[in-house]
Amino acid sequence: xxxxxxxxxxxxxxxxxxxxxxxxxxxxxxxxxxxxxxxxxxxxxxxxxxxxxxxxxxxxxxxxxxxxxxxxxxxxxxxx
Numbered sequence: 001x002x003x004x005x006x007x008x009x010x011x012x013x014x015x016x017x018x019x020x021x022x023x024x025x026x027x028x029x030x031x032x033x034x035x036x037x038x039x040x041x042x043x044x045x046x047x048x049x050x051x052x053x054x055x056x057x058x059x060x061x062x063x064x065x066x067x068x069x070x071x072x073x074x075x076x077x078x079x080x
Contacts (some may be wrong), residue, residue, distance in 0.1 A: 006050070010035055 006028055010021035014036035026037035028046030036042055
């Protein structure tokens with residue numbers, strides 16, 4: 001399976017001025033390494049998210065393929 005992209009910025013905020021952290025989060029997580037992204041439980045949940053995203057993407061592709069096959073023979077224009 002190809003590596004999935006994860007373009008999410010860290011959701012933590014700095015304590016000094018309250019501004020959001022500008023770092024990129026760990027792939028599959030919502031915080032950067034500095035704000036806890038290296039913790040084992042965060043890495044485990046991130047890996048789970050990426051696996052589930054891959055499963056959902058595969059299922060979605062299969063569903064679209066089947067719907068297109070059904071629509072092509074019935075005179076229904078799909079996608080709308």
